[in-house]
Amino acid sequence: MRGRLIFPFLAELRRLDTAAxxxxxxxxxxxxxxxxxxxxxxxxxxDRDGDGVAERERVELPPIRVPCQVEPRVFEDLRLLASGDSPRSDLSLVFHFRDLERLGLVDAATGDALI
Incomplete structure (x- = not known):
């Protein structure tokens, strides 16, 4: 038995297409x-427009939605803030490996998660 996520949310991830x-x-x-x-x-x-300020050149893969669980301490900290805006900008998400396998986010050769 591999367990499950206790309070699952859907996280929409936008991954960089580094090959492109x-x-x-x-x-x-x-x-x-x-x-x-x-x-x-x-x-x-x-710097595409010549204003002296460079912009990042991004190419993204299509967004994916992955079931995840927000770590309890971080989630409680965010709930205490009225707007959810905090100078503390890290967020811990836990993914179930079964969901990653189902969505094709596991490297077949190594078994490592791709996110």
Whole structure:
């Protein structure tokens, strides 16, 4: 028996498509050759409109909804705030491995979760 989530919520996750970002050249003739920075593991910054402020070049996979459980302490902290806005910005979500398998979010070769 593998257990279950006690108070499940649906989390909508928007994952970066790092392969599509790495394949594209975001600034054309500029110095960048990829839209994904492999050193920092984040989207490259490109100034598209010439205002001196760079924007992130993002390509996302389609959003997925995954059943999850919000860690009790974090959930209680958020409930105490009137607007849910807090300078503390971390949030702990727990996923059931069975749900990840069902949604194809487990690497078949290694058995590791892809999120």
């Amino acid at each position: 970002m790495a394949a594209g050249d975001p600034d054309g003739a500029g110095p960048l050759v990829s839209g994904f920075d492999l050193d920092f593991k984040e989207p490259a910054l490109v």
